[in-house]
Amino acid sequence: MPPILTISALSKHYKSGQKALDGVDLTIERGEIFALLGPNGAGKTTLISIVCGTVTKSGGTITVDGHDLATDVRSARRAIGLVPQEIAVDIFATVWGTVTFSRGLFGRAPDPAYLEQLLRDLSLWEKRDSRIIELSGGMKRRVMIAKALSHEPDLLFLDEPTAGVDVNLRRDMWALVRKLRDKGVTIILTTHYIEEAEEMADRVGVIDGGKLLLVDDKAALMRKLGKRRLTLALQQPMAALPNALADWSLALEDGGSRLVYSFDAEADDTGMPSLLHRLGELGIAFKDLDTSRSSLEDIFVGLVERAA
Numbered sequence: 001m002p003p004i005l006t007i008s009a010l011s012k013h014y015k016s017g018q019k020a021l022d023g024v025d026l027t028i029e030r031g032e033i034f035a036l037l038g039p040n041g042a043g044k045t046t047l048i049s050i051v052c053g054t055v056t057k058s059g060g061t062i063t064v065d066g067h068d069l070a071t072d073v074r075s076a077r078r079a080i081g082l083v084p085q086e087i088a089v090d091i092f093a094t095v096w097g098t099v100t101f102s103r104g105l106f107g108r109a110p111d112p113a114y115l116e117q118l119l120r121d122l123s124l125w126e127k128r129d130s131r132i133i134e135l136s137g138g139m140k141r142r143v144m145i146a147k148a149l150s151h152e153p154d155l156l157f158l159d160e161p162t163a164g165v166d167v168n169l170r171r172d173m174w175a176l177v178r179k180l181r182d183k184g185v186t187i188i189l190t191t192h193y194i195e196e197a198e199e200m201a202d203r204v205g206v207i208d209g210g211k212l213l214l215v216d217d218k219a220a221l222m223r224k225l226g227k228r229r230l231t232l233a234l235q236q237p238m239a240a241l242p243n244a245l246a247d248w249s250l251a252l253e254d255g256g257s258r259l260v261y262s263f264d265a266e267a268d269d270t271g272m273p274s275l276l277h278r279l280g281e282l283g284i285a286f287k288d289l290d291t292s293r294s295s296l297e298d299i300f301v302g303l304v305e306r307a308a
């Protein structure tokens with residue numbers, strides 16, 4: 001089977017002269033959740049809009065499920081569902097009307113049982129006869145998702161799915177996305193919430209200034225770049241590190257009042273228990289202890305700064 005999406009040398013110049021995409025190559029495998037991270041204006045929505053056929057590309061090729069987007073638009077479009085960044089629906093239509101109409105637009109035969117299940121999964125079934133104007137913002141977002149899924153696409157784009165939604169709804173959306181993936185839908189989401197990429201994605205791409213700076217397995221990325229820090233606030237400041245602690249990678253901060261241990265978060269033996277034990281033996285007491293992890297956010301900020 002061909003990959004669900006292949007993008008090669010994709011470029012886009014808007015008429016304004018803005019270069020929004022610059023030689024993007026990307027292959028998306030079936031069944032993955034791919035997070036596209038990037039600051040405002042990076043080119044995320046442009047990339048999605050080109051694949052979804054609402055913006056024309058300036059150069060490059062795209063195939064969706066083996067269909068060339070340039071020559072076989074219909075088949076390609078059928079395979080794709082899009083939840084756009086901006087809510088765009090007829091606000092006077094009902095929820096049920098919206099999903100049935102959208103399914104029909106893609107030339108799919110009616111399937112009320114599928115649509116009922118879809119609305120139930122999104123907790124919208126009770127609202128099926130409500131007009132969209134009568135729904136809350138979070139419900140409207142869910143209607144957008146239902147609409148995008150109404151024709152049973154294999155590839156779903158979510159452009160900033162959780163921008164401006166509350167924590168509970170965000171969790172619900174994450175659960176929903178996982179459920180869709182379990183059903184075999186491939187998902188590409190854009191987000192500013194690094195937490196979201198960290199939580200959800202199998203792979204992460206970082207885009208800035210229209211260039212893909214990096215694509216990698218999330219786990220590999222975190223492993224390669226993720227270190228943990230253990231910070232101990234000492235009872236008594238230390239002038240220098242004792243030789244007895246030479247086995248650990250330690251540093252003193254804040255005039256010797258804080259002892260910082262950096263270690264590989266993924267290692268079998270982090271060295272942390274033995275360090276704490278040793279400190280006890282040496283009578284080095286601490287008031288407080290804190291661990292932190294270098295996150296995707298650190299990695300992301302570092303990358304974007306380096307590219308700037």
Ligand SMILES: Nc1ncnc2c1ncn2[C@@H]1O[C@H](COP(=O)(O)OP(=O)(O)OP(=O)(O)O)[C@@H](O)[C@H]1O
Pocket residue numbers: 014015016018019020038039040041042043044045046047085
């Ligand atoms: N219709 C348009 N006409 C001209 N320039 C555009 C148009 N749409 C986007 N751009 C420009 O292209 C660049 C990429 O925009 P895009 O919307 O793809 O970014 P984004 O990564 O989705 O940003 P955000 O995180 O803010 O949604 C920006 O510089 C933007 O100003």
Ligand SMILES: [Mg+2]
Pocket residue numbers: 044045046085159
């Ligand atoms: Mg955008």
